[in-house]
Amino acid sequence: xxxxxxxxxxxxxxxxxxxxxxxxxxxxxxxxxxxxxxxxxxxxxxxxxxxxxxxxxxxxxxxxxxxxxxxxxxxxxxxxxxxxxxxxxxxxxxxxxxxxxxxxxxxxxxxxxxxxxxxxxxxxxxxxxxxxxxxxxxxxxxxxxxxxxxxxxxxxxxxxxxxxxxxxxxxxxxxxxxxxxxxxxxxxxxxxxxxxxxxxxxxxxxxxxxxxxxxxxxxxxxxxxxxxxxxxxxxxxxxxxxxxxxxxxxxxxxxxxxxxxxxxxxxxxxxxxxxxxxxxxxxxxxxxxxxxxxxxxxxxxxxxxxxxxxxxxxxxxxxxxxxxxxxxxxxxxxxxxxxxxxxxxxxxxxxxxxxxxxxxxxxxxxxxxxxxxxxxxxxxxxxxxxxxxxxxxxx
Amino acid sequence: xxxxxxxxxxxxxxxxxxxxxxxxxxxxxxxxxxxxxxxxxxxxxxxxxxxxxxxxxxxxxxxxxxxxxxxxxxxxxxxxxxxxxxxxxxxxxxxxxxxxxxxxxxxxxxxxxxxxxxxxxxxxxxxxxxxxxxxxxxxxxxxxxxxxxxxxxxxxxxxxxxxxxxxxxxxxxxxxxxxxxxxxxxxxxxxxxxxxxxxxxxxxxxxxxxxxxxxxxxxxxxxxxxxxxxxxxxxxxxxxxxxxxxxxxxxxxxxxxxxxxxxxxxxxxxxxxxxxxxxxxxxxxxxxxxxxxxxxxxxxxxxxxxxxxxxxxxxxxxxxxxxxxxxxxxxxxxxxxxxxxxxxxxxxxxxxxxxxxxxxxxxxxxxxxxxxxxxxxxxxxxxxxxxxxxxxxxx
Numbered sequence: 059x060x061x062x063x064x065x066x067x068x069x070x071x072x073x074x075x076x077x078x079x080x081x082x083x084x085x086x087x088x089x090x091x092x093x094x095x096x097x098x099x100x101x102x103x104x105x106x107x108x109x110x111x112x113x114x115x116x117x118x119x120x121x122x123x124x125x126x127x128x129x130x131x132x133x134x135x136x137x138x139x140x141x142x143x144x145x146x147x148x149x150x151x152x153x154x155x156x157x158x159x160x161x162x163x164x165x166x167x168x169x170x171x172x173x174x175x176x177x178x179x180x181x182x183x184x185x186x187x188x189x190x191x192x193x194x195x196x197x198x199x200x201x202x203x204x205x206x207x208x209x210x211x212x213x214x215x216x217x218x219x220x221x222x223x224x225x226x227x228x229x230x231x232x233x234x235x236x237x238x239x240x241x242x243x244x245x246x247x248x249x250x251x252x253x254x255x256x257x258x259x260x261x262x263x264x265x266x267x268x269x270x271x272x273x274x275x276x277x278x279x280x281x282x283x284x285x286x287x288x289x290x291x292x293x294x295x296x297x298x299x300x301x302x303x304x305x306x307x308x309x310x311x312x313x314x315x316x317x318x319x320x321x322x323x324x325x326x327x328x329x330x331x332x333x334x335x336x337x338x339x340x341x342x343x344x345x346x347x348x349x350x351x352x353x354x355x356x357x358x359x360x361x362x363x364x365x366x367x368x369x370x371x372x373x374x375x376x377x378x379x380x381x382x383x384x385x386x387x388x389x390x391x392x393x394x395x396x397x398x399x400x401x402x403x404x405x406x407x408x409x410x411x412x413x414x415x416x417x418x419x420x421x422x423x424x425x426x427x428x429x430x431x432x433x434x435x436x437x438x439x440x441x442x443x444x445x446x447x448x449x450x451x452x453x
Numbered sequence: 454x455x456x457x458x459x460x461x462x463x464x465x466x467x468x469x470x471x472x473x474x475x476x477x478x479x480x481x482x483x484x485x486x487x488x489x490x491x492x493x494x495x496x497x498x499x500x501x502x503x504x505x506x507x508x509x510x511x512x513x514x515x516x517x518x519x520x521x522x523x524x525x526x527x528x529x530x531x532x533x534x535x536x537x538x539x540x541x542x543x544x545x546x547x548x549x550x551x552x553x554x555x556x557x558x559x560x561x562x563x564x565x566x567x568x569x570x571x572x573x574x575x576x577x578x579x580x581x582x583x584x585x586x587x588x589x590x591x592x593x594x595x596x597x598x599x600x601x602x603x604x605x606x607x608x609x610x611x612x613x614x615x616x617x618x619x620x621x622x623x624x625x626x627x628x629x630x631x632x633x634x635x636x637x638x639x640x641x642x643x644x645x646x647x648x649x650x651x652x653x654x655x656x657x658x659x660x661x662x663x664x665x666x667x668x669x670x671x672x673x674x675x676x677x678x679x680x681x682x683x684x685x686x687x688x689x690x691x692x693x694x695x696x697x698x699x700x701x702x703x704x705x706x707x708x709x710x711x712x713x714x715x716x717x718x719x720x721x722x723x724x725x726x727x728x729x730x731x732x733x734x735x736x737x738x739x740x741x742x743x744x745x746x747x748x749x750x751x752x753x754x755x756x757x758x759x760x761x762x763x764x765x766x767x768x769x770x771x772x773x774x775x776x777x778x779x780x781x782x783x784x785x786x787x788x789x790x791x792x793x794x795x796x797x798x799x800x801x802x803x804x805x806x807x808x809x810x811x812x813x814x815x816x817x818x819x820x821x822x823x824x825x826x827x828x829x830x831x832x833x834x835x836x837x838x839x840x841x842x843x844x845x846x847x848x
Contacts, residue, residue, distance in 0.1 A: 089562075089565060089566050089567065090565060090635075090669065091565065107551065108550070108551060108552070109548070109549055109550055109551035110549075110550035110551075111508065111509065111549040111550040112507075112548070112549040112550065112551060113506065113508075113549070114506065115551075133550065153504070153507070153548050153549060153551050153553070154504055154505075154506040154507040154508070154548060154549050155503070155504055155505035155506040155507065155528065156502065156503060156504035156505075156507060156510075156548050156553075157503070157556065158548070158551075158553040158554065158556055159553065159554055159556070159560070159567070161552065161553060161554070161566050161567075162566075163567075164562075164567055165554070165560035165567035167484075167559075170484060170485060170486065171484050171556050171557075172484065172554070172556075172558075172559055172560035172567060188595060188604045190597075193594075193595040193604070195592045195593060195594050195595075196592070196593040197590045197591070197592045197593075198590060198591040198592075198593075198640075198646075199588075199590050200583060200588040202585075209583045209588075221716065221717075224619065245593075251593075274485065321616065322616075
């Protein structure tokens with residue numbers, strides 16, 4: 059029976075598979091006791107999926123190779139990829155046209171669904187895994203938002219020592235996910251908690267609280283628009299997206315920040331509040347921080363910022379409420395403006411961020427521009443971004 | 454491009470599907486904006502999966518109907534179930550022999566994988582959802598275990614007021630998941646945090662800390678046995694399972710409990726420490742609590758306990774280290790012995806727990822036996838169990 063069968067899982071750790079040639083090992087992102095996917099020291103991945111009656115199975119890396127898989131005699135389909143970039147990669151498997159997750163992988167919320175991911179180790183990189191240092195905690199909190207009229211869920215990282223150093227108040231970084239992700243992204247995918255633990259232990263980074271909110275929000279009492287037949291880029295779609303950004307901005311500034319300041323030992327002045335985000339979260343960061351410079355003095359756009367899409371060009375006199383019109387005043391007011399991109403990101407993103415960087419430089423606006431070598435619009439870029447960004451805060 | 458595509462998700466809330474006859478509504482377990490699965494007021498579920506090139510698609514409820522799905526002209530496969538029992542049900546979809554999760558559902562860890570689930574509402578039941586009451590927090594903690602030689606992850610519920618009532622110390626319930634699940638089960642599936650929030654707000658339940666650990670553990674430096682060819686029930690398999698239970702017992706008593714008592718404001722005496730678990734977690738509870746009555750005085754087996762399987766019969770003089778030999782002494786020592794089962798559970802479980810109940814009664818051992826009407830070996834049984842069990846603790 060099912061119960062006995064799953065109890066079998068308990069101890070049956072070594073049941074499968076003869077050793078591969080080479081040094082393929084189960085990926086750390088596999089569910090317990092799953093031998094596949096495997097990764098080797100050349101960063102190749104071997105995927106194996108059971109689909110005995112399928113006609114066609116395709117491996118679909120969202121930012122990587124798309125490969126036909128081969129059916130084996132035992133009804134399993136397999137394929138080995140070329141060497142992959144280091145880091146955590148979203149993928150799905152397409153079985154006779156059905157795009158599904160790999161049952162052997164843990165699920166991670168991205169692309170609007172619980173998708174598969176595989177972790178390809180980066181040689182020598184220990185900064186985003188659990189090391190033998192003091193660990194912080196990650197709290198799930200529920201706060202009521204008068205903006206959405208609902209209870210909302212957020213994750214809050216508290217640094218090592220938070221519970222014992224009860225006289226200490228901490229600065230806060232608000233850190234946002236990308237489109238199609240949610241408030242779990244920075245912990246499940248990004249490992250922001252381990253990144254902070256390790257940076258704090260190294261002495262390079264001020265202990266801080268990190269708040270990870272859910273970047274989607276619907277205004278209480280407002281029916282969402284019917285966008286049937288309205289394509290991306292249409293006025294109706296753009297207006298809907300602007301409203302969505304506005305609702306999140308109101309939720310953050312009117313509900314979340316007051317909740318955090320009331321329930322955690324925070325430093326509440328703008329010099330001790332930072333915001334950053336990846337992709338859509340970076341665009342939200344630029345909008346919210348520049349709308350509310352009375353709340354934020356550190357701003358980070360990780361593969362995302364204002365004015366990145368299309369051929370928009372920065373007008374430093376008028377954009378962002380004119381905050382960039384006077385470089386000297388800006389440098390006093392904003393302690394850090396940070397933008398970053400992976401060198402392997404799609405041209406639109408790379409060109410857009412390089413153009414923004416050049417415009418800021420032309421306008422003599424102090425900022426940091428970080429390029430992550432050899433990574434794409436993916437989590438390894440954003441882990442590296444956080445590693446560069448966090449030590450610069452609150453010093 | 455993918456980025457624009459997922460940004461489309463952001464605001465595209467109303468794109469799909471004409472209204473069904475009847476009152477089918479998207480399930481609360483769907484990913485954002487997914488219109489399917491749907492549930493109606495008769496507790497029927499409608500599942501819809503895209504598999505345009507598949508020959509055969511089957512809906513597979515793990516504790517419910519297994520139904521062939523029908524291909525529609527648009528390449529989607531659909532089926533509507535009969536009325537389902539209330540609660541949260543694991544399911545997968547079998548596409549040409551590939552057992553996969555439904556992309557429209559959030560993933561929940563059970564059966565050793567990130568599986569789909571659908572929530573069928575129970576009329577009038579508000580005790581396991583977020584109500585307008587004060588909410589506790591759920592903390593992710595990492596503790597180093599000298600037993601496993603690794604960092605281990607657990608979830609800890611702190612009740613409302615924990616952060617502000619800094620002079621108050623709290624009793625602790627250790628609450629374990631079932632086989633094939635993990636430390637997230639009681640929060641993601643069970644909603645234990647909302648159950649406790651609501652019970653505490655009602656005044657029926659003492660504020661307590663709830664610790665949810667990962668019930669699987671491997672001893673440091675010990676190679677797991679090779680169980681190739683050793684079936685369930687074989688001496689090698691039974692020995693491996695016993696060792697797995699022993700390692701978890703050591704991790705809990707030697708690493709986790711000291712960590713919790715050192716890092717949370719707990720009451721550390723046995724009168725203020727309880728343990729309960731579901732299924733395998735209940736069996737672990739009975740083993741650990743009876744091995745360590747110096748640590749625990751409240752014991753709960755939710756669809757799981759010692760001596761449930763096969764035809765084992767309780768010997769009250771010798772079982773559980775003779776703790777049951779003297780009923781009067783037992784009643785003084787153990788403040789609560791609680792066992793429960795759903796009336797629709799498989800015969801082995803139901804008969805086993807009823808037999809245990811009868812044996813305890815025959816031996817004059819004070820205990821509570823709770824039968825959840827009309828539910829199976831599933832989460833609705835265990836949510837009800839917690840609702841009955843928690844108010845009995847620490848009063």
